Amino acid sequence: MDDDVEDYLTVATAELGAAKRILTEAIRDYPTPISGCDVQFNHLLSQRKAVDRALSALRSEPFIPTPRLPDQGLRVESR
Incomplete structure (x- = not known):
């Protein structure tokens, strides 16, 4: 599945x-x-400019926030 996504990203970048x-x-x-x-x-x-922004978005690493407390009931930090 990851290969499919990479293929699509490669095609999108080329286009x-x-x-x-x-x-x-x-x-x-x-x-x-x-x-x-x-x-x-x-x-x-x-x-x-719109194409430049789209290319920049495709090339950048996305920020994915993760919760400090993965399970609110356990009160254990995920460090």
Whole structure:
């Protein structure tokens, strides 16, 4: 089962990387001049930022909090 999850994460990372490359090319090839109110250009930047955040989330180690008292009735700490 863990291999399946890793496979999916690998595919997701590869697909997001491809999306980022496509967006970066679209931004690079966007016709000049670019004004601050260019909605289409700003949308491309927004999409690239969203892809960056998704890639960062996939690559980061999640924080999983664990209770100090695994069984509330026993009053034993889990150290």
